[in-house]
Amino acid sequence: MYYSELFQRKQISGESVEDYGNAILKLARRAHGGLSLDEHDRTDVQHFHSDCVDNVDFNDTIRINSIIPDNVQVIKIKGKVFMRDATLFIDTGAVVSLVNKNMVPDIELLNIKPNYKHIVSATGQPLNITGIIGCEISVNSEVSVHNMYVVDNLLYDAIIGTDIMKRIGIVIDMKDEAAYWNNMYVKFIGSSDQNSVASSALYGVNLIQTVDIPARSEMICFGRVNGDVNGMIGIIEPKSQLTSKYSVIPARVLTKVCDKDVVFKVLNPTTKTVKLFKDTNIGTFEEIDKVLDEEYDSDIVPTSNVVNSLCEGISEERMQDVQVDWDQLTKLEQGQLRELLNEFSDIFAKSDSDLGKTNLVSHSIDTQGHGAVKQRPYRVPFSQREEIRTQIQDMLDRDIIRPSHSCWASPVILVRKKDNTQRFCVDFRKLNTLTKKDVYPLPRIDDMVEAFRNSKYFSVMDVAQGYFQVPVDEKDKEKTAFVTAEGLYEFNCMPYGVCNGPSTFQRLMDLLLAGIQWKSALVYIDDLIVFSSSFDEHLCRLREVFGRLRNANLKLKKKKCAFMKSEVSFLGHIVSADGIKADPGKVEAVDKFPTPRNVRMVRAFLVITDHNPLRWLMTIKNPSGRLARWSLALQEYDLTIEYRAGKLHGNADGLSRRGETQTVVAGLTEISPAGLQLDVIKDLQIKDPNLRPIIDYLKDGNLPEQITNARKVMACSPDYELFDGILHHFWTPGPRKRKHVRKQLVVPHSLTNEVMHWCHDDPTAGHLAFHKTYHKIQERFYWVGMYKDIDYWCKSCVKCATRKTPKGRKPAPMLPIPVDGPFDRVGVDVLGPFPPSLQSNRYIVVFTDYLTKWTEAFAVRNADAVTTSKLFVEEIVCRHSAPRTLLSDRGQNFMSNLLKEICKLVNTKKIFTTAYHPQCDGLVEKFNGVLTHMLSMFVDDHHKNWDVYIPYVLFAYRSSIQESTQETPFYLMYGRDARLPIDVALSEPTVTYTDADDYKANVLTRLQEAFTLAKDNIQLAQQKQKAYSDKKSAEPDYEIGQKVWVYSPASKVGLSHKLLHPWSGPHRIISKTSPVNFKIESCDNKKHQQILHANRIKPFLDPDDPPDAPNVFHDETDIQDIENPDQEDETIEDNDIETNVVVEVLDKLWTRNDEGRLEPKYFVKFENNTKENSWVKPDVIPGQLIEEFEENYKGRGASYRKRKV
Known part of the structure; x- marks a missing residue:
């Protein structure tokens, strides 16, 4: 806007030249807002062209006259251009100064002004001038801005001409090989003692990302230092031009470089938001000594402390226990959160003794005019007296208690905590019975968790020893008095155990959050949570809560605070952006409670428990340990415990004393x-x-x-x-x-x-x-x-049976599926989901004929019951006729009532495979693999066009010979071979038919012959497959009524598949539906019945029915001898002792006894050959002989035989 006004401004009639010039000056300054202070001076009214050090006649050609002989040293010094390391060539023959375009940052190229000069080199060659720019040049710690011409492909980074030399007073000392740059001594590059001169290096600092600085605000920004300065400590010197150009003020800070990144503050004092773009130069970074001398300017220290804390984290001594999900925050967000926590670090308790004392509320105890209660102290072991003395002294030092002259007195007890430390407690039971109860309501937990909807960020806070930060009314302090062996004391702060404590504290927190509760924060007694849907909003809400905590003089416990979390535990719930769910640790007992199996168990779970012991607990005179802890916990509640006899209900602490099957x-x-x-x-x-x-x-x-x-x-x-x-x-x-x-x-x-x-x-x-x-x-x-x-x-x-699958378990024999005619038996299955195609398809529905092997495949968006049923009717029934049988797995789309009714209408029998046994529909499963293999050969890199190639790969499959039929599906469907594109190009004309009857008879003959051959080939292939499969199979020998385990590998949400027990049961076999399929029912629920393949069940051995224990010193003959008293006793002779002693086990077999159970027998050898080798039971064989046999023949299947006796 200002440029157009500047070019259109004309002298107004009657306007003096001076007024006209001032108007032009104002418009020029507005149009060129990025001018430096020096440049503003040179546009002053009193500044004339002849006084300008950059005086150049724009109508003349400028020549760079310097030609350097080979034997003359080039004058080069080290410096920086736009805070980038550069080699500066001092050229006394150049009238103007030049800078290489590569040294100018992209963002600064926007400030290039047009060039009206024709500049040539010393050889007369014209230079490619882009324009004129105010260039920042720094040598040592001196930074200055000069107008320089931007040249493409300049030999040096920059050429310093006589215009700059005059302006800053450059003096060249050829003897010392040095130059004086604005009275600073700088050695030439390549001089003999260049490295002996100590000079601090300057490095540019540029913004990492674009930032918007709100009006009248100060923002933490992140910059990147251009140079190898990682780990250095130095000062960031802000760029003054940033203030003149953007009206923002960067802070001069002492900081440490972390991975080339630094943190600094930028103040925006204006009334508008200022945008600073990425790579904007903020200033320079200069390294200093890591240890600051005492002489160093002390006014830098406060600023550097803040920024260093932002760079390296808030002080470990103060904030090491605060929990923050740093990985989920960007660097800018991390810096803003660190700044906030640092700003309000005083609201976090530094230790247990660092407590606040609020002025919002005080705790009062209304005893309703009752007289004082005075109790004698409880007897305390000598080992605990020192602990009581220590804790009393600690509370005195923290001003929690004070010595008392009260007429009230309550006894003290010590309760051991889980960490084995002692908690100091006062037994206020009698005081609580006299106290008027405060009915201040606590918020409903279910309403609170509902308020978190649509929130993504959560912060939870806990008030450190919250009761001790609430004062007691001066008039009621005497009522909190407690007595010990050391004397009488009373509380200055609200003690734990008083009945109205929760109400007082809830009132305090409600006052604290007045106006923002339920909107941005919630509190339940001392549990405080802040929630929001965005980071910036959450930061503002935290600042609001922190400010209120500071004003209320309340302090938080660091270890129990967590900020910017995506998931937190609050009041027994897990709250996250995904919603609200119960805390698993809180519902574990209920979750693991066994399912009630009768009315009595249901009632036992629901009815309340026996509370008679709690009545006694409220009146016990000298509680200790766990009893004391529960007694004190109940004192804070206004409740009446009524006794209900245990015989009136059957729960008996339902969760903790639940019955278990053993x-x-x-x-x-x-x-x-x-x-x-x-x-x-x-x-x-x-x-x-x-x-x-x-x-x-x-x-x-x-x-x-x-x-x-x-x-x-x-x-x-x-x-x-x-x-x-x-x-x-x-x-x-x-x-x-x-x-x-x-x-x-x-x-x-x-x-x-x-x-x-x-x-x-x-x-x-x-x-x-x-x-x-x-x-x-x-x-x-x-x-x-x-x-x-x-x-x-x-x-x-039971645990082993539900977890382990028997090794070496032989599968059931194969049962081939008989085939009749084309499309008599059709199999159907669904493939997917695939990545969405360009037509939004995600699934493939596949139909396969069991005789011709003809396949149909359709890409669909979803594979629900409606889509599957429509394809079956329109593409199978209408094109190929209704099949006699439709076979599918047990998917919901195939088991729907819709598909069942359609099958009834077209007289198609709908059958299903058994669960988790895809081998039953092996033909379709095998084609699925072939189909996906072929599609993978043509699909693009993004898998977006897989559905386009389905018709083509189907034609390829149909026109290819099948191993089982030895024919192509195309021939078995049409009675002729498929004509491929190559056949049309190369083959001779085929026989033509003029009469339809002749063609019909010819096709019929060929199809009959093809069908006969196909059936024979299919049967032959099935026989081969069965013979091969049955080599490793065995007939299932399960009986009706036998108990079995069932393999159910379905995984459960939230549980590891590797730790699950896949076998369930026991179940009972109720019928045999086929040689390999059995109908079973659950032993616990007879209504739950299913048909399973034999491969999915295994025998159940009842742990309550072990085999009878053998009696090594008694046998059946002993019983016969006792029952037959007429039988003569045999005398013991020496040769009888050694008779029939087993000395070796030779073989083993399994037999079935009269009860139908398997038991082993061993083929043994007797000592001295007193008896022929024979089969005997293990009862008469020494155990070590059986063990040696089993160990020697372990793994040799041929030595173990199974017989049925």
Whole structure:
């Protein structure tokens, strides 16, 4: 605007030349607002062209006359141009000064003025002049601005001509190889002692980003230093031209460079917002000594302290515990928050003794005219008296209490906290009963959490020892008196434990936040939260709250404060930008509570608990420990506890005492390590009927009366011995183990479950597999049949069964799907989601015919039931006829009622695969892989055109031969081969038909032949696939009524998939729907039924029904002998003792007993060949022989056979 006025301004009639010149001057200054102070002086009325040091006749050609011979030294000095390191060439033959365009920042190029001169070099070559600019040149610490011509591709960074030399008085001393720049001594570049001259380097400071400085405000800005100055400490000298040009005032600060970045303040004293663009030069940075001398100008220190704190963080001593999500804030935001926290650092308590005292409210105690209550002090152990004395002295020093002459007195107790420290508490129960209750309301928590909607930034604060920052009315201080062995004291501040304390504090905080509560901040007693939807808004709200806290003389606890958080915990809720949810730690007990299975359990969960103990707690005379803590906690509430007998409700503290399903072991009352004491084991060994015979024989030499039992005792006795009356067993490990005899503690039958529990179920055992558990027990314990017991224990362990999948488990055999005619059986599936295409498609719906292998694929935006059903009707039924059977997985779109009704209308049977068994629809699944493979070959880099190529890849698939049919889908559909583009170009004309009947007969013949061959080939391929698959499969031998585990790998939100237990149950088989599919129901809910493939179930072993324990010293013949008294007793002879002793196990097989359970048998060899090798039960085989056999033949599947007996 000013430029146009300047060019259009004409002398008005009657206007003097002087007035006309002054008007032109004002317009010129406005048009060129970026002029320096010197330039303003040169536009003064009294300033004439002849007086200007830059006097140049713009009508003449300027020649740069300097031609430097080879033997003459070039005069070059170090300096800076626009705060960039530069080499300055002092040219006494140049009339004007030049600067290389590369040295001028882009933002300064906007200030270039047009050039009207023709400038040539000494050789007469014209120079490419861009224009004239006010250029900043600094040498040492001297900064000046000069008009210089901007030249493209200048040889030097800048050429200093005689115009600048005259202006600042440059003197050249060729003898010393130096120049005097404005009376400063500067050595030439390349001089012999250039490095001996100490001079401070100057570095430019430019803005990192564009900033808007509000009117009448001071802003923290970030700049970048142009140079290798990381870690340096120095002074930022502001650029004076910034003030004249933008009317802003940068601060002169002492700061430290952090990653080339510095922090400084800029003041905008104007009434308008000022924008400073990125890369704007703010000033210069000059390094100083890291340790400031005492002589240094002290007025710099206060400013430098502020900026240094912004650069390196708020003082560690004051703010190290404040929680801030720094990573989520930009550098500018970090600086603004640091400045705010530093500005209000006085509202944070520096220590426990640094407390404020508010003047907004005071606590009063209205005892309604009752007389004083005086109680005797509680008896305190001598070990606690010193602690009470210390805490009293601390409160005296902090002016929390004072000595008292009151007639009131309440006793003192110490309560141990979780960190093992002692909390000083006063028992105000009697005072509270006399106090008139304050009914000041507390805010509703559900209303408070609703106020956080649409907020993204949250800050939570906690008032440090809030009660102690509230004074007590002078007239009521005597009522807070407490008595100790040291004397009588009373509170100056509101004590903890008084009944109206929460109401008083809530009233204080409501007054504090009056006008902004529910809008920008909320408070619940001493929990304060500030919320907002933007950073700037949040900063303003924090400033408002901080200011009110300062005015109220309240201080915050640093460790419990968190600022600018995206997610915080407040009043039992997790509050974030995504919404509000319950704190997992608060609802864990309810979340883990078992699902009620009957009316009684539901009532037990809902009904209130028995409160009779709480009545006693309110009247206990001398509470201590946990009782004291609860007693004091209840004093702050106005409540009446009514007793309700426990027989009237069945909850009994529902969450903490909930019932759990446990395995009850007969004869074992408690699973505890205490049961494995030697004296207990000794008594139980004597009482165990299996161990009593061998103990009697080893102790007294007494044998059982029955010959068979006596033989067994004598045969086994070398492996046993008594130590201090406790039976032990000796065992020699097999091959590949340490060769030394192990002494094993013999475990009585009543303790075997406890041993297996601690060696398998306990966290120190880790629920490891059978072999590791067996080895761990075998190293320490022994009992007959332990191998079988441990094996069953590990297999029946509920946690192991729900977590582990059996190794070497053979899948069920393959059942090929029969095919009839084309489009008799059709499979359907959905692929996706894919990245949205240009047509917004995200899914592919695929249909496949099981005979011809003809496929249809359609790109759709969504794959819901409506879309799938419409494609089935329009693209399959209308084009290929209604199929007899439609097979799909169990997706919601396929199981919808809409698709079921459509299938009924067209007489199509809708069938589904079993859950988590995609092999059932293997044809479609295989084509899905082929389809995605082909699309991947043509899709673009951004995956936006995948749907365009679907028709093309479908044609490629349909015209390709299929391995199972040995034909192409195209031929099986149309009775002719597909004509490819290459066929049209190269092949000869095909046979033409003039009669439709001839063509029909020919096509029919070819299709019949093709269908026959296709069916035969499909059956042959299915037989091959089944033969290959069945090599590693086995017929499922599950029975109706058998309990099983079900594999359910679905992951849960918030839980790790790797830590889940994928097997659930138990379930019960209720029918067999096919050779490999079973219908099952939940044992807990019979209405929950499903059909599953055999590969998804495994047998359930009931931990409450273990196999019968063997009796090594008794057998069936013993019972027969007892029941038949007429049978003659056999005499014991020496040769009978050694008969039929097993010395080696040769083989093993599994058999099924009369009850249908699998049990092992072993093929054994007897000592001295007293009996032929035969199959026997493990009960008659020494345990170490079974263990050696299992260890030697571990992993050799051929040695283990399974038979059905």
